[in-house]
Amino acid sequence: MRGSLQAGSLPKVLNAHSRARARRLSLQKREAIACALFVAPAVLGFLAFSLFPLVGSALLSLTNYRLAGWPDFVGLENYRRLLGDPLWWQSVKVTAIYTVAVVPLWLVNSLALALIMNQRLRGISLFRTIYYLPSVLSGVAISMLWIWLLNYHFGLVNTLLKLVGIRGPNWLGDRRTALLSIILMSQWSVGWYLPIWLGALQGIPTELYEAASIDGAGWWAKLRHVTLPMLSPVILYNLVMNTIWATQLFTEPFMMTGGGPQFATLSYILYLYQNAFAYSRMGLAAAMAWLMFLALLLLTVLFFRSSPVWVFYEAELR
Amino acid sequence: MRKVAVSTRQSRKRLREALRAAISYTVLVIGAAIFLFPLYWQVTTSLKTASDAMRFPPVWFPSPPQWSNYLILIERFPMLLYFRNSLLVSASVIVGTVLSNSLAAYGFARLRMPGRDKIFMLLLSTLMVPGAVLIIPQFVMFQRLHWVNTYRPLIVPAFFGGPFSVFLLRQFFTTIPLELESAARIDGAGYLRCYAQIVLPLAKPALLAVAIYSFVGTWNDFFGPLIYLSDKNKYTVAVALRYLQGSVRTRPEYHLLMAAATLAILPPLATFFFAQRAFIQGTVITGVKG
Numbered sequence: 001m002r003g004s005l006q007a008g009s010l011p012k013v014l015n016a017h018s019r020a021r022a023r024r025l026s027l028q029k030r031e032a033i034a035c036a037l038f039v040a041p042a043v044l045g046f047l048a049f050s051l052f053p054l055v056g057s058a059l060l061s062l063t064n065y066r067l068a069g070w071p072d073f074v075g076l077e078n079y080r081r082l083l084g085d086p087l088w089w090q091s092v093k094v095t096a097i098y099t100v101a102v103v104p105l106w107l108v109n110s111l112a113l114a115l116i117m118n119q120r121l122r123g124i125s126l127f128r129t130i131y132y133l134p135s136v137l138s139g140v141a142i143s144m145l146w147i148w149l150l151n152y153h154f155g156l157v158n159t160l161l162k163l164v165g166i167r168g169p170n171w172l173g174d175r176r177t178a179l180l181s182i183i184l185m186s187q188w189s190v191g192w193y194l195p196i197w198l199g200a201l202q203g204i205p206t207e208l209y210e211a212a213s214i215d216g217a218g219w220w221a222k223l224r225h226v227t228l229p230m231l232s233p234v235i236l237y238n239l240v241m242n243t244i245w246a247t248q249l250f251t252e253p254f255m256m257t258g259g260g261p262q263f264a265t266l267s268y269i270l271y272l273y274q275n276a277f278a279y280s281r282m283g284l285a286a287a288m289a290w291l292m293f294l295a296l297l298l299l300t301v302l303f304f305r306s307s308p309v310w311v312f313y314e315a316e317l318r
Numbered sequence: 319m320r321k322v323a324v325s326t327r328q329s330r331k332r333l334r335e336a337l338r339a340a341i342s343y344t345v346l347v348i349g350a351a352i353f354l355f356p357l358y359w360q361v362t363t364s365l366k367t368a369s370d371a372m373r374f375p376p377v378w379f380p381s382p383p384q385w386s387n388y389l390i391l392i393e394r395f396p397m398l399l400y401f402r403n404s405l406l407v408s409a410s411v412i413v414g415t416v417l418s419n420s421l422a423a424y425g426f427a428r429l430r431m432p433g434r435d436k437i438f439m440l441l442l443s444t445l446m447v448p449g450a451v452l453i454i455p456q457f458v459m460f461q462r463l464h465w466v467n468t469y470r471p472l473i474v475p476a477f478f479g480g481p482f483s484v485f486l487l488r489q490f491f492t493t494i495p496l497e498l499e500s501a502a503r504i505d506g507a508g509y510l511r512c513y514a515q516i517v518l519p520l521a522k523p524a525l526l527a528v529a530i531y532s533f534v535g536t537w538n539d540f541f542g543p544l545i546y547l548s549d550k551n552k553y554t555v556a557v558a559l560r561y562l563q564g565s566v567r568t569r570p571e572y573h574l575l576m577a578a579a580t581l582a583i584l585p586p587l588a589t590f591f592f593a594q595r596a597f598i599q600g601t602v603i604t605g606v607k608g
Contacts, residue, residue, distance in 0.1 A: 031429050034509045038425030039434075041418040042441060045478025049456065050444045056455035067461065113349065116342050129594060130350045133357075136590045138538035140559045141579040145360045147563070148572050154372040156359050162374065188356070240446070248448050251540050255560060269450045276454055277545055286454045293451045300446060 054293070061287035067280045078287035088288070090263050091271035094179060098267065099246040101183045106242055107235065110190045114197035115227075128198075131191030143255035146185050147172065172257050175264045182252045182265060193238065200234040201227070229312040236311050240303050244296055268292060364388070364577035371573045387577045394574075397581060399551065400558040404585075407472050407543075407554055408536040414476030415483055415532040416525055422479050423487035424513045428499070438488070445481045449541070457545060471546045472539075476532070483528045490524035491517060527596040534586045555582045 061078055065071035082088045113131065117124050134142070149156045150171040158168030171181040208226045217225065228235075250269040253259055259266035259274070268288070276285035363371050365383035391397060426438045460471040498520075499512045507515070518525070543554045553561060562578050 028430075031509075032431035035425045035429035035431040035434060038429060038509070038513075039422045039437065041477065042422035042479025042484055043437060045418070045475060045480070046441050046444065049475050049478060050447065050452060053452040053455035053459070054447070056458070057452065060455055060458065065458070067458070116345055119339070119342060121339055121342060127346045127350055130353055133587070133590065134353060136534055136586045137583045138540070138556055138559075138586065140538075140540050140556045141582045144559060144563055144575055144579045145356060148363065148576060149356055149359065151572075154374075154572070156356075156376070159374060159376050188353070191353070244446060244448055248450055250450070255563065272450065272454075273545075276457070282454055282458060289451045289454050293447065296446070296448070296451075 057286040057289050057293075060283055061290050063283045065282040065286075067282055071283065074283065078284045079291070081284065082287060082291070087263065087266065087271060091266045091268045094264070094266055095247055095249060095268040097179060098183060098249050099243060102186050102246050103239065103242045105183070105187055106190055106193065107238060109187060110193035111197055111231075113190070114194055114201060115223075117194065118198060118201045128191075128194060131194055133191070135189040135192035139251035140255060142185075142188070143252050146181075146252075147256050150181055150185075173261060175261045178257050178261060178264045182249075182256065185252065196234065196238065197231075200231055204230045232311040233313060236303065236307050240300055243299060243303075247292065247296065360576050361580055363573055364580050366573050368571060368573055371576075384573070387573050388581070391574050391577045391581075395558070395562060395578070396551075397555075397558070397578065400553055400555045401581075403469075403552060404537055404554040404556075407469055408533050410469070410473040411476040411536040412529050412532050414473065414478075415480060416529055418477050418479045419483035419487055419528060420518065420521070420525065421513070422484050423491050424509075424517055426484070427488045427491035428496075428512075428517070429509065438484075441479070442481050442485055445485075453541070453545070460546070466546055467548045467552065468546075469552070472536075472542050483532065486528060487521065487524055490521050494520050523596060526593060530589055530593050530596055533589060537586055 060071070062073060062075060063071035064074050064077075117127060150158075152158060152168075152170040152173060155168075155171075157171070161168040169177045171177050204227065208230070209222060212222050212226050248269055249267040250273065253265040253267050253270050254273070257265045259270050272285050272288045272292075275281045275288065362378075362380050364387055365380040365385065366377060366387075367380075367384055370377045370380060422441075426434060456471070457466075460466055463470075465471050465474075494517055498516050502512055502516055537554075538556060539554075540556045540560075543557045544560070547553055547557060550561070559578055559582055563575060
């Protein structure tokens with residue numbers, strides 16, 4: 001390089017060099033501009049429909065906006081009101097019970113099904129279709145169906161119970177069984193997780209099982225010491241996402257019980273909906289939304305913080 | 319002697335495997351029956367007379383099936399109009415989702431710019447922000463734009479990307495070999511042409527998955543149409559079902575309600591059977607409910 005930099009040719013070389021660099025730069029710049037244009041709609045959407053509403057709901061929560069007129073700034077009044085509102089606490093309780101009950105049930109049931117289906121058996125794809133099927137159906141249609149199935153007098157569930165001589169409860173009409181009904185009903189869509197589990201199970205190297213067999217491990221030991229550790233990153237992911245979904249419970253109580261009887265199924269989002277769209281308390285509803293966002297953020301961070309204790313990443317071995 | 323020992327051990331192993339298969343099938347068959355029976359009950363209820371629907375002991379097979387229930391339903395409620403509305407919204411959302419997300423995914427997978435991956439992660443992080451958290455300010459925004467009681471709040475956002483589809487498509491685009499594109503680039507093709515003529519045709523399975531997910535998601539969406547549509551003639555199928563449930567509450571006609579529910583689940587169900595592979599593939603790639 002230095003040899004070529006002789007007095008006479010120096011300007012020319014530099015010139016060519018910088019021209020090449022300029023061209024490369026402009027190529028780079030052109031690519032960056034193209035990239036920006038390609039992703040622009042998605043980024044705009046993120047700004048307009050996610051970030052702006054997120055910030056907006058924080059600001060809105062400090063006002064008494066009621067969908068008409070101009071909002072007044074009320075400081076933390078909405079938050080104070082919520083913390084002193086027994087119905088708000090009831091909605092927190094209902095959502096917490098539902099989440100705590102439904103997430104482990106989903107995870108354990110679907111994993112158990114996936115383990116059964118992960119064997120070399122004929123006709124597995126048929127079962128996979130059947131189990132997956134309810135998860136493509138609309139929540140409204142499912143709710144209608146279960147209102148009918150759980151009908152106190154004529155529903156299929158109580159009819160079957162009656163055939164074996166049991167008098168079934170008034171599932172949705174009784175304060176003690178309404179939330180339980182919704183929890184049990186939600187297990188119908190458990191098949192949605194099967195593809196994820198099956199994909200993850202098939203990714204576990206067979207050598208691990210062979211080595212475990214040589215060490216004399218039975219199926220329980222294999223499950224505990226091979227399968228579960230290898231699945232733990234997927235378990236963490238499912239745990240986080242399912243917890244978020246479970247807290248969004250709305251359609252079922254809205255359709256099936258209206259939050260009753262005696263607020264036994266008043267979920268958080270249902271209460272938020274009622275405040276916003278039945279009473280036009282937009283500021284209060286925004287405060288509810290913002291509190292939920294903070295709670296979910298905290299929960300997600302907690303899950304990830306706890307993960308080094310129980311999540312096993314293969315890369316750590318290498 | 320040893321041969322005998324080996325063969326008995328082998329036969330015992332075979333026996334154990336057969337036993338395990340038998341138990342597995344039993345569990346799977348019982349589970350499948352539990353999973354399918356509610357749907358069977360829904361369809362057969364929709365084909366019963368009003369009095370048969372509420373009889374004890376139950377009528378297991380409606381005979382003869384009352385197909386006229388569906389005619390009565392369509393006569394009493396403009397179900398076809400609701401179907402047309404749902405199709406209109408779903409079709410627009412599919413176009414918007416596929417278009418905006420494939421463009422963005424091409425940018426994120428193929429083109430370089432400073433901070434690109436950080437922006438991508440930021441977009442992805444919205445997967446963890448549930449829609450209900452954003453719904454209040456979104457509603458206020460659309461209300462100020464006078465978009466309430468139109469389909470615009472349901473359709474327009476689809477033209478501006480979404481984390482699930484962008485992720486799925488980007489993952490797929492990165493598996494398409496670069497050489498195909500560089501050859502075209504040397505021949506003078508621009509980025510837009512590479513995107514439209516090379517990447518998109520090769521990404522058909524992923525595009526199909528995104529289209530199917532957005533169809534089923536939009537068809538089943540309840541919260542959006544519930545808060546944005548107030549005019550009955552604009553209802554989508556999901557809100558119409560709720561309206562139906564309310565209007566016959568005084569004298570429940572479950573055979574008609576089940577007929578309506580059955581009509582409502584047909585399109586997603588048909589899509590699922592038609593493109594099951596693409597459907598399940600999407601779940602595996604992203605692990606996210608569409």
